[in-house]
Amino acid sequence: MVIDTPFLHCFLCGCRFGADFESRQGSFVRAWKIVVCARCFAGNRAGPAADHPAIKKLTRQGIAIRPSDRGIVPWPDEGAAQKTGDPAN
Ligand SMILES: [Zn+2]
Numbered sequence: 001m002v003i004d005t006p007f008l009h010c011f012l013c014g015c016r017f018g019a020d021f022e023s024r025q026g027s028f029v030r031a032w033k034i035v036v037c038a039r040c041f042a043g044n045r046a047g048p049a050a051d052h053p054a055i056k057k058l059t060r061q062g063i064a065i066r067p068s069d070r071g072i073v074p075w076p077d078e079g080a081a082q083k084t085g086d087p088a089n
Contacts, residue, residue, distance in 0.1 A: 010037035031076035
């Protein structure tokens with residue numbers, strides 16, 4: 001049996017990963033309608049930098065971005081960030 005696994009592209013780094021969220025390769029950030037790979041989530045636990053090109057793209061798409069005073073844009077979906085933050089992975 002051949003399973004044709006669809007692939008997703010990380011919105012931050014552009015890497016490709018299988019669209020199988022059970023394997024925790026990435027997470028869907030519902031509020032921003034994007035997917036982010038586990039590596040980007042792990043490297044940006046608080047959120048991506050406000051001057052990241054991907055964040056500017058979100059702004060152009062009409063997504064409300066509220067950077068903190070540290071220049072970090074907190075992830076809108078707390079649950080998603082926690083899910084990929086599992087050190088057992
Ligand atoms: Zn990534």
